[in-house]
Amino acid sequence: MVGGGEGAFIGAVHRMAAALDGEFALVCGAFSSDVERNARSAAALGLDPARAYATLDALLAGEAALPEDERMEVLAIVTPNHLHAPMAIAALDAGFHVLSEKPMALNLAEAQVIGAAVARSGKLYGLAFTYSGYPLVEEARVRVARGDFGKIRLVQVEYSQGWLSRPIDQDGNKQAEWRTDPARAGLGGCLGDIGTHAFQLAEHVSGLAVGSLSAELTTHVPGRRLDDDVAALLRFEGGARGVLKASQIAAGDENGLRLRIHGEEGGLEWSQMEPNSLTLRWLDRPVEVIRAGGPGLDPSAVARLRTPAGHPEGYIEAFANLYIGFGRALRAGAATPPPPGTADWFPGIVDGLRTMAFVEAVIENSAGEAKWTALARIPNDRRTAGGE
Template sequence: MSSKIKLGILGGGGDSLIGVLHRVASSMYDRYEITGGVFNADLQESINFAEEIGIPTNRIYKDLDSLIAEEAKLPEEERMQVVSILTPNFLHFPMAKQLLENGFNVICEKPMTTTYEEAKILDETLKKSQTIFAVTYTYTGYPMVRQMREMIHKGEIGKVQKVDVQYYQGWINPIIHDSEKRANTWRLDPEKSGISCCVGDIGTHAFDMIEYVTGMEVKEILADLNFLYKDNVMDIDGTVLLRFSEFVKGVLRSSQIATGEENNFTVKIYGEKAGLKWEQENPNYLYLLQDGEPMKVLKPGHSYNSELSLNGTKLPPGHPEGIFDSMGNIYKGVAKAIKKEDYHPAEFPTLKDGKRGMNFIEKAIESHQKGNVWVKIDQ
């Protein structure tokens, strides 16, 4: 019998980009085999999709209840061991909770839930289930992001004194100016997306990235959000000031109306000795900035990089790696945890990261609604 981890998938059928990303990532290190799931709310659509991508249809289920009930009937060694949740936001919490309560390991898309309260409930559920839970803050899987993290943690740039993170997209610009389109987009529907669009979607990526690379926790935030139209209740742009301590501060800027931008995620961390800069659209370059020195460019695959960075590098120097590789590194880390192998704690984001992300989203909305005031992030 195959020693690969048996993976089930919820959502991600049809032409879903996130579905392709997760399927490719799971196959990257030959650690998983997709055994079934619920790709679509319509059973026949799920079956058709499974046939299209070459998965046996005997473990394609009509819904999550059926999946759990039928998998429980199988011998333990044949059951799905981990389930990836790729559905719209409002389904993340109920699905994740039900899976944890039934002993499954979980890989969940972000935002992990639609409320901070739900995140706290999941945290308690996970403690009881003692399984593995990963949240796919995808960009933490890039080798040069991991190199940035290790350099900061080892003190190579000195004490961090300034953080500047920008995540700009323009995809919602053609939608927001059309009243009919903005009324029929699930990202702008609080019942499906939660209380935030931009901060909840990409702002939470930026927030997690800041804490991931610096090892510091944000203590307080002040948010100023933009909605553009009075009938749109969901933020589509925002600037958030950050306080880590009295003398360490930063700014997080996220926008989905940055006209013409594609996926401009830029992370800049400045320490007392040096600065580091990374850009998602050019992910193989990590820029090292030092007073009185020419800018240095670090690239993946070289022996000067950290073990954590090299562990996530699949190709020789000079061969570009991208978002599929980044997600693949997260799946690889989860596989190690499920198999009880040694792994670095930075190899995949955990439920704690998802929980802090939800706290950040709610506090950003609260700060804005109270008139752009400082509010504390739970520690």
């Protein structure tokens, strides 16, 4: 692991998710640029002090020098955004698989360089789009794909948080500080942090690709350097329309990720804060509520469950589904993620490239005078791995 030392939220989440199903063990890390914090982090995690490296370069060199059956296999990248691309490329070129935090990179050009590194290395690359790991998100995707609702007409996704309603990024909060710093977060604040989650979820479940969008970025908190509120109208290829709303200044909201998809005959609704229920609504029959662990689930959704009905599973378990899929693909010798619909699918290069194309299109449209802006042409085929 690189990043994720003491005091870091997402590093601990990755470690819990990776360990949940016994597919992974943490063997080494470069957890912090602060020497003492790095050492304390490694000691708290029970690691050999010799494998608590001061830098990523030292980690890659040190691990490569070990016998093959002792060295690390996968690098988990849990740093601020500006380090994702250089670290992923270095690890792939050194012969290691990579599972990275999102967004993939600072921009599409960087993301495409990662894609090229994946292609030439033949190594696996995964992205932590956690919410696509929930069992009932998979159930929703299956029902859309098999045509339960007829042709899809409308996709609505909302991701609403309130934690940045006050200027905590200017008051010493480290998590807020780097997320609102263009040098470390990239060109989008709320857009890159949670807007990418909303976009990836909408495309993944609907099976549709956004072709163009009309968007507005807003910064509500005075002195903040990046957006804290995003709104976009979406035009999907094939004729469906959509709305994406992401905000980190919705005071009082916690982690309100909500997806609704409607076709000719009915639609579905799923909320991350009530993840074990999927609501189906129909034109000509009563509303249905599908429950995690209950009857009627597709086998690919069942495969993502660990407990019987009525035993809630949540964020850590969804995250672990990405890790277990990655681990099984690695053990099978795969160079690409399995296709959607298989039990071990996980987000990869295509999800990363498309989310970066989304970020750039939103920024371009919001800053310009054009009514609609097309996304860069990235094939919406999650069976491919390489740098299209």
